[in-house]
Amino acid sequence: MHELGIVFYIIKDVKKAAEEHGVGHVSAVVMDIGEVSTVVPDYLQDCWRWAADKEELLSGCELRINVIPAVTLCEDCRQEYRTVLHGKTCPHCGSGKTCLLRGNEVEIREIEVPGNI
């Protein structure tokens, strides 16, 4: 249960941001989660609901998840490909000298707060 620990980090960061901006309630948190980040969005949602509703600042707050597709670059032929389809081996030239360009993110992109306050 890896996701619960991550939820606690999200809550900590959101609380800090809310304080800095003098915000009393947050209505949505938007996350960028990479396809190969090892975070399972469904579990994250379950943990979020459980933990967020315990916080006054976040009661009923929605968690929105953007899944970022994972892309790998081949260092030999310099072409890019979808990591989840081909893994570490380049489908264009068969090389194993490849590196992940994106898809590992676990990032808070933004929060939404009521605007008429």
Add this chain to the structure above:
Amino acid sequence: MDEVKIIEIKKSVFADNDADAEALRADLKARGVYLLNLMSSPGSGKTTTLIQTLLRLEGRLRVAVMEADIDSDVDAVKIREATGVPSIQLHTGGMCHLDAEMTRQGLDNVALQDVDLVVLENVGNLVCPAEFDTGAVRNAMILSVPEGEDKPLKYPLMFSVCDLVLINKMDVLPYFDFDLEKCREYIRMRNPRAKVLPICARTGEGVDAFADWLVEEVYNWKHA
């Protein structure tokens, strides 16, 4: 209509922990204490390996152990009774990993002025501990033969953050189709810098090399 205001954050969830971990490493460096983060699946042999290793470090390094793998103190007691090395139990409250803050709180209960090396036996799990930098100087992991040589392919992050991989339970190699050379190759794919040491914690075979590695690491940390 309710209006919504958007506040941009753009921040990795791990950023705060990474900063805490860097600060902890700097503190440990200033105090001349080396922290090793030892990870593996449950049952790979962390506690058994530690006991064998601690016996070989007697008189060479002053060591303390922090146990986080399970919430009961059986491993901590086992280590203390088998080796006389001070070991304390951390309570993770069922968390799947330790972060730098929890590690620092644990270290508050260790007499750091009397030790050169603290070994953290992390929670048995190949996913979560890899993502949270504990503030350790080095990460090591144990992969045991019955788990199979393909683990570096299945848990790439764990292998990419480890400086040392111990392959344990070499005594049962004849009973499994574990391919050691393939395993080395898979580890190299994930992390070309990782050192690989085959050991048998049950008999102590190969453990001398791990003990020597620790002595050299601690020396370099204190004197570099």
